[in-house]
Amino acid sequence: MLRSLEIPDPFQTFVSKKYANAKGYVHDFFTGEWSYSCSTCKEDLSGPSRKIMTKIRLFHTRNECLGGY
Numbered sequence: 825m826l827r828s829l830e831i832p833d834p835f836q837t838f839v840s841k842k843y844a845n846a847k848g849y850v851h852d853f854f855t856g857e858w859s860y861s862c863s864t865c866k867e868d869l870s871g872p873s874r875k876i877m878t879k880i881r882l883f884h885t886r887n888e889c890l891g892g893y
């Protein structure tokens with residue numbers, strides 16, 4: 825199972841988030857995770873680092889938003 829398919833922790837919606845300087849990534853100060861809301865389908869994705877977040881985002885865009893193209 826991919827991280828991007830995990831159900832988001834409800835606690836995350838209550839903690840303050842600091843906006844990253846690139847691509848709409850949001851860094852969760854408390855959990856140390858990065859999250860990103862897909863601009864196409866509005867799905868929330870999250871990852872342990874910005875580098876992995878980028879991989880998840882690209883994978884999501886390619887395989888889920890674009891239907892496998």
Ligand SMILES: [Zn+2]
Pocket residue numbers: 862863864865866867884885888889
């Ligand atoms: Zn999407």
